[in-house]
Amino acid sequence: MKKISCQEVLDQLWEYLDEEARAELCSEINEHLERCHDCQVEVDSLRMTVRIFRCEDHTPVPVLLSDKLRAAMSAIDKDPDPDAR
Numbered sequence: 001m002k003k004i005s006c007q008e009v010l011d012q013l014w015e016y017l018d019e020e021a022r023a024e025l026c027s028e029i030n031e032h033l034e035r036c037h038d039c040q041v042e043v044d045s046l047r048m049t050v051r052i053f054r055c056e057d058h059t060p061v062p063v064l065l066s067d068k069l070r071a072a073m074s075a076i077d078k079d080p081d082p083d084a085r
């Protein structure tokens with residue numbers, strides 16, 4: 001059985017999460033995930049992100065969200081962590 005590395009898993013995650021991913025690729029990645037907790041976490045978070053993106057495709061209300069994100073990011077830029085000084 002061919003073994004794939006963490007990097008190979010991460011490189012192919014988008015394909016893996018794609019519903020049209022090849023069964024061969026899925027089984028390789030599944031086999032890796034059984035042994036590798038790091039990649040399990042990675043897959044879980046990416047899977048959640050994909051779900052959010054797909055939801056936004058159907059319900060076009062991301063303007064408010066992106067405004068909030070932009071505000072939050074500019075707040076971070078302007079207000080550096082006081083503990084870091």
Ligand SMILES: [Zn+2]
Pocket residue numbers: 005006007009032036037038039
């Ligand atoms: Zn791994």
